[in-house]
Amino acid sequence: MRRYRAGAIGDTGHVDNAGRYLGFDASHGLHLPYKDLEQFEMTAVADHDPSARAHGMDITGALRSYSDYREMLATERLDIVSVCSRQASRHEEMVLAAVATGCHVFVDKPFTVDLASADRIVHACDAAGVKLAVAHQSRYLEPFLTAHQMLLAGEIGSLVTMRGRVKEDHRGGGEDVICCGVHILDLMRMFAGDPQWVSAYVSVEGRAVTKADAYVPVDCNGLVAGDRTDAAFGFEGGVIGHLTSVRNQHDWGERWGLTLEGTRGAVSLRMFNDLSSPSKLSISRKRSVPEEAGPFEILEVPLEPEVPGAVPANTGYPPLRGNRQAVFDLMKAAEERREPKSSARDGRWTLEMALGIYQSHLSQRRVALPLADRSHPLE
Known part of the structure; x- marks a missing residue:
């Protein structure tokens, strides 16, 4: 070999x-x-x-x-x-x-x-x-793969809405989106395909951000702005994905994750809680309006199969x-x-979505994806 x-x-x-x-x-x-x-x-x-x-x-x-x-x-x-x-x-x-x-x-x-x-x-x-x-x-970990299979099998009906939150710690807002929110944006694409448009509003201390509010964060992830970000993404079939990040809501990202709301129920995934060993995810099989889908049933999900030829994992x-x-x-x-x-194309798509938030906010309109302008919107 x-x-x-x-x-x-x-x-x-x-x-x-x-x-x-x-x-x-x-x-x-x-x-x-x-x-x-x-x-x-x-x-x-x-x-x-x-x-x-x-x-x-x-x-x-x-x-x-x-x-x-x-x-x-x-x-x-x-x-x-x-x-x-x-x-x-x-x-x-x-x-x-x-x-x-x-x-x-x-x-x-x-x-x-x-x-x-x-x-x-x-x-x-x-x-x-x-x-x-x-x-x-997340694309390789079993809770998210299991949720994807449940969606394809129709266990929550047809997908209507996705609601994502990020860590919302001291980085909440633009820095949170580019650092940790890319995981949520990537999952939206995994569940719903490529987005077609984005409409967003970014604020700092209650007012709309301008390019003058841009700064480079500690991790040097490019220009960011705002202490609150609210964005909606449109996907094929009328599915809408919402992403929110508000600064200083949590110390350790209790809300960080994505909830899939379907016509017959919902699946809730949390980046920290659902990645334990064994992993867990939450599902509601209640036939109700999606945002009132609870109560949730906790499902245990086994760890993903070990990679062939791997030393038994010690963690x-x-x-x-x-x-x-x-x-x-x-x-x-x-x-x-x-x-x-x-x-690489998946990585580029997360940037299309993250930077599209600023382009939509600054232009005060809904913006088509992928973006025509390849420069950073905050430059």
């Missing part, structure tokens, strides 16, 4: 709100799944910070480390690399450097900072025949479970010459 040479790119340097340097410790675990899979050899890690490199080697079992990720890519000729930086402003240069060596890529979300950048990445991957997967782990930590599934699927996508389950 062929073994794939894997690597990881860290990006220590910026400090998050807890005072930690954003290295491998503060990433979302994109560097961790390879050591548990017999199909991969964890070859090398790269980070300009010496302590981060040492830590990265220790926790991944990598054979070598580099201070410059470009040197790692040129020297090691990797088959797959994880771009672990939480700073989306750095993603394009790292991804394009990997693509230039023919290396497949697993990249953190958000995909990148604007649609022009996303277009360049998609084009480069297509031209090089390289596959890219975005870390939208049920959801992102790691999703990452393990994602890198295995990325490897199979490369072999089978198909798109990964969470592809």
Whole structure:
């Protein structure tokens, strides 16, 4: 059996709100799944910070480390690399450097900072025949897959409305949407297909935001604005998806999730509560108006099947479970010459939706998707 040479790119340097340097410790675990899979050899890690490199080697079992990720890519000729930086402003240069060596890529979300950048990445991957997967782990985790199958089986009837909330902590509003809300936007597409339009209102301290309110957040995920975001997306068949984020509603995202409201009932998914081991999701089979669908019945959902050739998992930590599934699927996508389950185009679509919110708000009208203007609306 062929073994794939894997690597990881860290990006220590910026400090998050807890005072930690954003290295491998503060990433979302994109560097961790390879050591548990017999199909991969964890070859090398790269980070300009010496302590981060040492830590990265220790926790991944990598054979070598580099201070410059470009040197790692040129020297090691990797088959797959994880771009672990939480700073989306750095993603394009790292991804394009990997693509230039023919290396497949697993990249953190958000995909990148604007649609022009996303277009360049998609084009480069297509031209090089390289596959890219975005870390939208929900597409690989059983509660969300089970809910999708329940919807297709008609267990809640025809889909009418989707209601999404984000973490709504100190980042609530625009920063929350681009950082964590992309998971909810991606799930909307998973359940309802590509959106056709967006209508939105973004405010700060009770007034409509302007471009003068834009700022770059700590994670460097591009320009954001507002402490409250309300958006509606239109999908085929008249399905409407609502997304709301209001600052300082919660410390730990109790509402973060998506509720599917159908003609015969509803399914409620929560990003934290539904990812435990075993996972749980809530369903109402009540025939009523969707928003009054309760009470909910709690369904236990088993963990997703383990990846073939995996060391038995020593943790049920959801992102790691999703990452393990994602890198295995990325490897199979490369072999089978198909798109990964969470592809570069899927990542670009989440940006279409997130940035479409600002374009709709600033133009004070409903905006068609995908967006014609590929620049960032807040620039």
